[in-house]
Amino acid sequence: MATTKTTQGTADFDWEALQLDGYSQVERSEMSDVYEKTLTSINEKEVIQGTVVHLTKKEVIINIGYKSEGVIAANEFRYNADLKIGDVVDVYVECREDKTGQLIVSHKTARMHSAWIRVNEVLKTGEVITGHVKCRTKGGLIVDVFGIEAFLPGSQIDVKPIRDYDVYVGKNMEFKVVKINEEFRNVVVSHKALIEAELEEQKKQIISGLEKGQVLEGIVKNITSYGVFIDLGGVDGLIHITDLSWGRVSHPEEMLELDSKINVVILDFDDEKKRIALGLKQLQPHPWDSLNAELAVGDKVTGKVVVMADYGAFIEIAAGVEGLIHVSEMSWSQHLRSAQDFMKIGDSVEAVVLTLDREERKMSLGIKQLMPDPWSNIDTKYAVNTQHTAKVRNFTNFGVFVELEEGVDGLIHISDLSWQKKIKHPSEFCKTGEAMEVIVLEIDQENRRISLGHKQLEENPWEVFEATFAEGTVHSGTIIEMKDKSGIVSLPYGLEGICPAKHLKKADGNNAGVEEVLDFKVIEFNRDARKIVVSHIRTHEEHAEPATSSRPSRKSNANNLNAINKNAEKSTLGDLDALAELKEKMDKKK
Numbered sequence: 010m011a012t013t014k015t016t017q018g019t020a021d022f023d024w025e026a027l028q029l030d031g032y033s034q035v036e037r038s039e040m041s042d043v044y045e046k047t048l049t050s051i052n053e054k055e056v057i058q059g060t061v062v063h064l065t066k067k068e069v070i071i072n073i074g075y076k077s078e079g080v081i082a083a084n085e086f087r088y089n090a091d092l093k094i095g096d097v098v099d100v101y102v103e104c105r106e107d108k109t110g111q112l113i114v115s116h117k118t119a120r121m122h123s124a125w126i127r128v129n130e131v132l133k134t135g136e137v138i139t140g141h142v143k144c145r146t147k148g149g150l151i152v153d154v155f156g157i158e159a160f161l162p163g164s165q166i167d168v169k170p171i172r173d174y175d176v177y178v179g180k181n182m183e184f185k186v187v188k189i190n191e192e193f194r195n196v197v198v199s200h201k202a203l204i205e206a207e208l209e210e211q212k213k214q215i216i217s218g219l220e221k222g223q224v225l226e227g228i229v230k231n232i233t234s235y236g237v238f239i240d241l242g243g244v245d246g247l248i249h250i251t252d253l254s255w256g257r258v259s260h261p262e263e264m265l266e267l268d269s270k271i272n273v274v275i276l277d278f279d280d281e282k283k284r285i286a287l288g289l290k291q292l293q294p295h296p297w298d299s300l301n302a303e304l305a306v307g308d309k310v311t312g313k314v315v316v317m318a319d320y321g322a323f324i325e326i327a328a329g330v331e332g333l334i335h336v337s338e339m340s341w342s343q344h345l346r347s348a349q350d351f352m353k354i355g356d357s358v359e360a361v362v363l364t365l366d367r368e369e370r371k372m373s374l375g376i377k378q379l380m381p382d383p384w385s386n387i388d389t390k391y392a393v394n395t396q397h398t399a400k401v402r403n404f405t406n407f408g409v410f411v412e413l414e415e416g417v418d419g420l421i422h423i424s425d426l427s428w429q430k431k432i433k434h435p436s437e438f439c440k441t442g443e444a445m446e447v448i449v450l451e452i453d454q455e456n457r458r459i460s461l462g463h464k465q466l467e468e469n470p471w472e473v474f475e476a477t478f479a480e481g482t483v484h485s486g487t488i489i490e491m492k493d494k495s496g497i498v499s500l501p502y503g504l505e506g507i508c509p510a511k512h513l514k515k516a517d518g519n520n521a522g523v524e525e526v527l528d529f530k531v532i533e534f535n536r537d538a539r540k541i542v543v544s545h546i547r548t549h550e551e552h553a554e555p556a557t558s559s560r561p562s563r564k565s566n567a568n569n570l571n572a573i574n575k576n577a578e579k580s581t582l583g584d585l586d587a588l589a590e591l592k593e594k595m596d597k598k599k
Contacts (some may be wrong), residue, residue, distance in 0.1 A: 014286075016561065020172035023122055023489070026433040032354070032367075043469045050148070051073065051075055051102055051105060051423060052102065053103065053104060054101075054102065054103070055101070055102055056099055056101050056119045056122050056123055056488050057073055057099075057100060057102065058073075058097050058098070058099055058100070059071035059072055059074075059079060059097070059098060059099075059100045060072050060073075060095065060096070060097055060098075060113070061092065061093065061094050061095060061096045061097075061098060062094060062175070063094065064083075064092070065083070066083060067075065067082065067083055068080050068081065068082065068083055068268050069081045069083055069085075069092070069116075070088060070576055071098065071100055071114060071116075073100060073102075073112075073114065075105070075112055075166055076112075077106075077111060077112045077136065077177070078112065079100060079112045079113070079114035080111075080114075081100070081114060081115065081116050084234060085116045086098075086116065088141075088153070088156070088258065090460055091444040096108070098116055098119075099116065099119040099120060099123055100114040100115065100116055100119050100124055100259070101114060101115045101116075101118040101119035102114055103118070103273065105113055106447050110393075117156070120155065120156035121156055122264075123155065123156075124154070124155030124156045124157045124441075125157070125187045125504070126155060126409075128155060128159075128186050128196055129189065131185075131186045132186045132187075133234050134187075135185060137183050137184070137185060137338060138154060138155075138181075138183070138184055138185075138186070138198075138408075139181055139182070139184075140152040140153055140154040140181070140182060140184050140198065141153040141179050141180075141181050141237075142161070142177050142179060142182060143158070143178070144178060144448070145174045145175060145178055146164055148162060149162040149163045149165070149174070149315070150163075150166070150174060150177060150178070150184070151159050151200055151404075152184065152185075153423065154184065154196065154198060157183075157196055158197070158228065159186075159196035159197065159198045159469075160196070160197050160472045161197075161198050161200065161488055162197065162198070162199075162529065164201070164202060164466050165187070165197075165198070165199035165200060165201045165202070166200055166455050167200065167201055167204060168201055168204050168205060168208060168239065169230055170230070170309075170430070172230060175248065176394070181201055181407065182200055183200065184198035184200055185198065185200060185202045185203060186198055187199045187202060187268070187428060187561060198469075199295060207520065208243035208461075211241075211242060211244045211542070212244050215241060215242055215243060215244045216244055216278075219275055219278060219279060219285070220275065221274070221275055221276065221278075222274060222275065223274070223275045224272055224273070224274050224275075224276075224292070225241055225272070225273060225275065225596075226270060226395035227239035227240055227241045227242075227246065227270070227271060227272075227273055227287075228240045228268060228269070228270055229265050229266065229268060229269045229270075229271065230245060230267075231267075232261050232262055232265065232267060234250075234260060234261075235249065235250055235262070236248055236249045236250050236252075236261060237261045237264075237265055239271070239273055239287055241285070244285065244336065244572050245289060246273065246275070246285035246286065247284075247285070247286060247288045248261075248273060248288060248289050248323055250539055251264075252276065252286075252287070252288040252289060252290055252291070253289050253290060254290050254295065254324065254327050254329070255273070255290050255295060255296050255328055255430055256296075256328040257315050257316070257325070257331075260433065261442070264289075265365070270408075271289065271437070272292060273287040273288065273289055274287065274288045274289075274291045274292055275287060275288075276288045276291065277544070280541040283314065284583055290329075293489060295329065296327050296328055296329030296330045297329070297330055297367065297370045298546070300327065300367070304362065305362065305364065305365065305472050306362050306363065306364060307361065307362060308361070308362050309359060309360070309361055309362075309379075310324075310359070310360055310361075310362060310374070311326065311357065311358070311360075312324035312325050312327075312331075312334070312357075312358060313325050313355065313356070313357055313358070314352050314353065314354050314579075315354065316353075316354070316356060316564065317348055317353065317354055318348060318558075319332050319336070319347050319348060320335060320336055320347075320348065321334050321335040321336050321339075321348050322334050322348045322351075322358075324358055324360060326372055327373075328370075329352050331372070331593075332372035332373060333361075333362070333373050333374065334348075334360055334373075334374045334375060334376060335373065335375075336338055336351075337349045338363065338373070338374070338375035338376065338377055338378070339351045339352075339376055339377060340373075340377050341377050341380065341382060341384075341415060341416025341417075341433070342415050342436075343384055343416070343418055351376075355558065358376065359376070360374035360375060360376050360379075361374065361375050361378040362374060363375045363378070382416075383414055383415065383416040383417045384416070384454060385458055387417065387454055387459070388452055388454060391413060391417070391449050391459060392449065392450065393452060393496025394448060394449060394450050395448070395449050396446060396466065397413055397446075397447055397449070398410060398444055398445070398446055398447075399411035399419065399444070399445055399447050399461070400412045400443070400444060400445075401439050401440065401441050401442060401443045401445055402418065402441065403441060404434070404435045404436050404441070406423075406434065406591060407422060407423055408420050408421050408422040408423050408435060409421045409423075409424075409426070409435045409438075409439060409445075411445060411447060412457070413447075417459070418459075419447065419449075419458075419459035419460065419461040420458070420459070420460060420461065421435075421447060421461045421463055422460070422462075422463060423435055424461050425461070425462035425463060425464055425465065425466050426438050426439075426464060426469050427451070427463070428464045428467065428471065429470060429503050429504060429538075429539075429570065430503075431505070431539075432588040445463060446463065446466055447461040447462065447463055447466075448461065448462050448465045448466055449461060470502070470544065472536070472538055473534045473537075474502070474504065474534075474541075475534060476533050477502075477537050478500070478531050479531065479534060480532060480534055481528070481530065481531065481550055482531050483528050483529065483530045483531075484500055484501055484528070484529055484530075484531070484543075485501070485526065485527075485528055485529075486498040486499055486500045486501075486526070486527065486529045486543065487499045487524065487525070487526050488508070488513075488521055488522065488523050488524065488525050489505075489523065489524075490523065490529070491522075494509075494510040495507050495508060495509050495510055495520065495586050496508040496510075496513050496523075498529055498543055500529075500541065500543075504541060505541070506529065506531075506541040507540070507541070507542050507543070508529060508542075508543050508544060508545060509520075509542070509544070510544055511546070512532075512543070512544035512546045512547065513545055513546070514545070514546045515527070515549070516549040521545055527545050527548075528545065528548045529543035529545050529548065530543060530544050530545075530547040530548050531543055532544050532547065577582035
């Protein structure tokens with residue numbers, strides 16, 4: 010019971026009526042209003058300014074005019090080594106009172122918040138800002154701007170290519186904000202933009218005074234395979250590789266180095282003067298102008314092979330002075346060959362001047378002229394009717410080209426290959442690369458032509474055959490082929506005759522066929538055309554005259570036939586392959 014009374018009494022006690030501090034309720038209310046007015050009105054999640062009131066190694070105490078002071082870790086002020094008591098700094102109110110009643114603020118967050126607002130403003134206005142290069146990264150540098158890590162691409166550091174990024178680390182530089190990605194919180198800055206703006210004015214002044222032929226000093230900015238870019242003080246010009254030297258240049262690196270200073274001459278520029286063509290070789294006299302005035306056609310010169318082509322080689326006899334040795338001037342041989350068969354780039358070559366045009370700056374050279382011309386004594390070395398050994402080079406439909414020696418070729422006409430064989434194409438008679446005995450028939454020294462013969466090495470057998478195969482004589486023969494309804498008959502001594510179709514009828518009334526061996530009578534002999542026409546039907550006609558013996562009556566004629574027969578046998582042995590092929594065809598026809 011007593012406890013209940015005590016609790017109720019405490020609950021009903023008028024604490025406001027109790028004036029322990031000596032102030033009335035009204036006075037206390039007035040004093041509370043005055044105190045509240047001395048405090049700053051703050052909201053959470055906003056940036057306000059505060060004053061540094063105390064510093065320790067680990068903490069910085071900030072007064073923001075609130076009931077309690079804020080405590081911030083000292084490492085948030087590492088960027089500011091000169092921080093001292095009394096400095097005004099930005100702070101971000103994260104919480105006015107935590108569970109312990111403590112005010113929670115952050116300087117780092119305030120800087121980040123303010124920095125994003127600031128960089129967006131700078132992007133719009135184009136204002137130049139200062140940042141600190143923190144470190145190098147892939148493709149560029151990391152820069153501290155208002156507490157934000159921004160990216161400075163390598164291409165935006167300077168107008169000229171930068172080969173060493175490390176020299177910029179730890180330095181303060183001026184930048185322009187060129188791009189912001191709000192989604193990924195990325196900021197891109199450029200130092201090159203500032204330089205370009207400054208150079209634009211210089212560029213206008215430089216290009217306004219450009220003239221063709223003007224000589225300027227420049228710095229080698231970049232070297233490529235096709236030329237060199239020169240910085241003319243804010244304006245770039247290009248020296249094409251062909252304008253570096255009067256001589257041939259494989260790569261511009263052979264002539265110039267990066268960052269070197271050189272004098273150049275302006276060759277050309279476009280109407281807007283955005284492309285400037287420069288020259289370096291034009292500052293030197295043309296080598297052709299200083300070429301020895303006494304040099305003339307027929308003189309010997311020495312030079313180095315600088316360019317090779319299938320059709321010839323270019324020889325540099327002095328820097329910028331070249332002559333062409335055509336492949337036809339490399340050897341007396343008339344056979345098609347490549348210039349690479351005679352020389353290669355870098356070779357030192359002695360040659361003879363064939364043509365010289367100082368106005369056109371052209372020169373042709375030759376090296377075969379340093380060797381004896383094989384045609385100079387051709388009429389004595391290869392006199393008519395002399396016999397020689399030649400090498401088969403190539404064929405045409407009308408004959409065989411053979412080489413007697415390097416630079417001396419001759420032609421054997423198809424009609425001069427054999428007395429007896431009827432040759433459709435020279436490849437039937439010989440092969441390329443083979444050695445062949447020839448006899449000189451005719452020489453045309455002026456046009457460098459020699460007519461040769463092969464059959465002339467033997468006597469003309471048709472003069473003997475005229476008596477042996479006189480009209481009316483009968484000979485044994487073999488039908489080897491049917492052609493145009495006529496039979497081709499193989500006769501003695503390697504000869505062939507033609508038997509018209511109506512003359513192929515046998516005594517039994519049937520027509521003779523391929524491979525049949527029969528007697529044939531000569532009905533026509535043409536020595537000039539080397540043609541023999543025979544008939545089988547004439548050998549068995551009722552009123553046919555007795556067959557005349559095929560054997561010659563005179564002993565001298567018999568000796569000639571023996572010699573011819575030997576030659577015919579040689580020719581036949583040499584044609585075994587062809588005969589085998591004929592037999593195969595005949596077998597198929599059967």
